[in-house]
Amino acid sequence: MLPATQVKICGINDAGAYDAACYAGAEWVGFVFYPPSPRAVSPEQAAALAARGGTGRRPVNVGLLVDADDAMIEAVLAEVSLGLLQLHGMESPERCAAIRRRFGLPVMKALGIGGEEDLARLAEYAPAVDRFLLDAKPPRGAALPGGNAVSFDWSLLAGREIPRPWMLAGGLTPVNVAAAIRAAGAPAVDVSSGVERVRGVKDPVLIAAFVAAAHAA
Numbered sequence: 001m002l003p004a005t006q007v008k009i010c011g012i013n014d015a016g017a018y019d020a021a022c023y024a025g026a027e028w029v030g031f032v033f034y035p036p037s038p039r040a041v042s043p044e045q046a047a048a049l050a051a052r053g054g055t056g057r058r059p060v061n062v063g064l065l066v067d068a069d070d071a072m073i074e075a076v077l078a079e080v081s082l083g084l085l086q087l088h089g090m091e092s093p094e095r096c097a098a099i100r101r102r103f104g105l106p107v108m109k110a111l112g113i114g115g116e117e118d119l120a121r122l123a124e125y126a127p128a129v130d131r132f133l134l135d136a137k138p139p140r141g142a143a144l145p146g147g148n149a150v151s152f153d154w155s156l157l158a159g160r161e162i163p164r165p166w167m168l169a170g171g172l173t174p175v176n177v178a179a180a181i182r183a184a185g186a187p188a189v190d191v192s193s194g195v196e197r198v199r200g201v202k203d204p205v206l207i208a209a210f211v212a213a214a215h216a217a
């Protein structure tokens with residue numbers, strides 16, 4: 001039986017983190033194919049991690065891409081089997097639809113939420129995607145479009161009808177995730193910075209605590 005709230009651990013880049021996510025029962029693990037990120041992995045590294053036996057359930061592999069061209073997506077898929085493509089750049093609805101069509105994989109579009117006007121974009125994207133990831137907007141001047149440990153006002157999502165399955169992201173931690181789930185009504189959550197001991201380095205203990213807190217919420 002699925003837990004009430006499903007969990008994605010993003011930015012997996014070492015075996016300890018992959019094993020901890022499996023052991024804790026995370027539903028998805030994210031591999032970042034975006035070289036400027038401190039969590040970036042090569043397709044070969046992701047394949048080696050995803051091939052680990054692991055203890056516990058094997059999560060769905062998610063590929064995080066930022067404005068990637070077809071050649072880059074092809075290069076990733078040649079090495080590692082993914083169950084979901086997370087598009088975390090400025091991809092238009094048309095580009096999301098084209099990626100979904102060409103690669104035959106479900107697409108999750110990340111959108112930064114700062115106010116009502118951002119929620120209006122959901123209808124525009126809904127026909128082109130399978131899932132949304134609702135994240136904070138990056139701070140001004142940030143080097144990355146996500147993974148910045150910043151949250152947004154979760155109550156903006158309370159009682160909203162989101163036109164696709166969705167995940168909440170942005171500044172979540174083992175300590176605040178239950179409150180975030182309640183405030184936003186989130187069916188799934190995604191975390192990167194909040195389960196790291198230093199930027200880019202995952203902590204298995206924090207991964208276990210995050211998954212337990214989200215599954216229990």
Ligand SMILES: O=C(O)c1ccccc1N[C@@H]1O[C@H](COP(=O)(O)O)[C@@H](O)[C@H]1O
Nearest residue numbers: 010037146147148149169170171192193
């Ligand atoms: O994690 C990254 O390095 C990253 C790089 C580029 C785009 C998105 C990235 N991460 C995603 O950002 C959100 C929120 O992360 P955080 O928990 O606030 O650190 C999460 O969805 C990651 O998938």
